[in-house]
Amino acid sequence: MDMFENLLDKAKDAFDVALKATGEAVDTGKQKFNVVSLETKISKDYKALGELCYKKHKGEDIDFEKINELVADIDAKINEINEIKQAIKNAKAKRICAACGAAIEEDTIFCSYCGAKLEFTTEE
Ligand SMILES: [Zn+2]
Numbered sequence: 001m002d003m004f005e006n007l008l009d010k011a012k013d014a015f016d017v018a019l020k021a022t023g024e025a026v027d028t029g030k031q032k033f034n035v036v037s038l039e040t041k042i043s044k045d046y047k048a049l050g051e052l053c054y055k056k057h058k059g060e061d062i063d064f065e066k067i068n069e070l071v072a073d074i075d076a077k078i079n080e081i082n083e084i085k086q087a088i089k090n091a092k093a094k095r096i097c098a099a100c101g102a103a104i105e106e107d108t109i110f111c112s113y114c115g116a117k118l119e120f121t122t123e124e
Helices: 003-057 064-093
Strands: none
């Protein structure tokens, strides 16, 4: 683990503590943080791939199994990022009642809390 990753982990710990204190409200923020964290790891995988490519080009023997592992790793992380981004989008897609401010499921016409007819607005 290098220093940057170490810092990220420490920041994440602090964030987890903050999350426990404030509950669900920062959930989207945590998801976004996870995306950044995954993107950092993907960058490292790309760098490792680049080094292997460089060595190959220079005629050195390289471990092709390592390339397969890195590619599979990157694909898995990209999938994870897409899932998180979709989850963030879904969370945002909930409509907000203009009358009482409650977050309402997308497919309802009336607020299930106060009964007001819902406007077609989404939370920023
Ligand atoms: Zn309402």
